[in-house]
Amino acid sequence: MPLLLFDLDNTLLPRDAAFRAWARDFLTERGLPPGDLDWLVTIDGGGYVPRSTVLSATQRRYGLDDSLDFLLAHYRRGINSHIHCPSRNIDALRAARAAGWTLGIVSNGSTRPQLEKIRRTGLAPMVDGWVISEEAECVKPDPLIFEIAAQRCGIAPTGDWASNTWMIGDHAPADIAGAELAGLRSVWLHHGRPWAEPGYRPTLKATGLPEAVGQVLSARNAPGVRPGIRAAGPGRRRTVGTVAGSRWLRGHVNTALAGTGLSGARPGAQLSLSAPDGLRAPVPGDRPDGSAPATAAAFGV
Numbered sequence: 001m002p003l004l005l006f007d008l009d010n011t012l013l014p015r016d017a018a019f020r021a022w023a024r025d026f027l028t029e030r031g032l033p034p035g036d037l038d039w040l041v042t043i044d045g046g047g048y049v050p051r052s053t054v055l056s057a058t059q060r061r062y063g064l065d066d067s068l069d070f071l072l073a074h075y076r077r078g079i080n081s082h083i084h085c086p087s088r089n090i091d092a093l094r095a096a097r098a099a100g101w102t103l104g105i106v107s108n109g110s111t112r113p114q115l116e117k118i119r120r121t122g123l124a125p126m127v128d129g130w131v132i133s134e135e136a137e138c139v140k141p142d143p144l145i146f147e148i149a150a151q152r153c154g155i156a157p158t159g160d161w162a163s164n165t166w167m168i169g170d171h172a173p174a175d176i177a178g179a180e181l182a183g184l185r186s187v188w189l190h191h192g193r194p195w196a197e198p199g200y201r202p203t204l205k206a207t208g209l210p211e212a213v214g215q216v217l218s219a220r221n222a223p224g225v226r227p228g229i230r231a232a233g234p235g236r237r238r239t240v241g242t243v244a245g246s247r248w249l250r251g252h253v254n255t256a257l258a259g260t261g262l263s264g265a266r267p268g269a270q271l272s273l274s275a276p277d278g279l280r281a282p283v284p285g286d287r288p289d290g291s292a293p294a295t296a297a298a299f300g301v
Helices: 015-029 034-047 051-062 068-082 087-098 111-120 143-152 172-182 209-218 253-257
Strands: 003-006 102-107 129-132 165-169 185-189 204-206 237-242 270-274
Touching (some): 003 143, 015 034, 015 068, 034 051, 068 111, 087 102, 087 209, 102 143, 111 129, 129 143, 143 165, 143 172, 165 172, 165 209, 185 209, 204 209
Parallel strands (some): 003 102, 102 129, 165 185, 185 204
Antiparallel strands (some): 237 270
């Protein structure tokens, strides 16, 4: 079954718009100059600057007495309160599902805030599974994270799985380079930017998610509608693959899974999840810093 994978921030969700909304609220609440919005947006770096850097600089600029932990918690609550999934993106996911595609999310970032985004935006029941770099202990563009995503979606990453898989994302070094390394085809959401990477290229380019999904569905190997196919809805039980890979969740799986209803997973264990709230992945499905997996405070999400 063909697999369509998506980045989360600035692909499925307009993360940068949510950051601007949080930054505007932050300045207003504290009586700070509204003209500093551009300063905050610049230092945010589209979410790729570590949160510790962004918030430490903010703390110094305004002489704040609040601790970094307090500011981080304020930021997490604020940005996630503004996050949403545009209806046009939901429609695109439904179109891909109706056309016979399995859908998954591959996100770099910290487990809890990324999982909250997936839940609160209604994406959980729209996809078959997801992987988040912190809990998986590998980061895009590592090909392993795409293999884990396939497993979480019920597809074994063996044989010709890569030739039947596409990746859609906005960040070239993570999403498009990762797809290239994993042998997947890709669509780059350019958001008005020129392509700047000389060593690799996306298969296709698009202005937004609906166009990208439309391009994938129009590709030569796009599947036809299969009788009886439907999304796994709330309450259905779905086997989502195995916990595989020596680097995956070793030593801290219970911490990573706290609050998800799952714990004690081990390499090779078969996982499934009854999902009365619409969650169907065994563990929580972006934002890279170009290094090894990091803590919640380090990732810019």
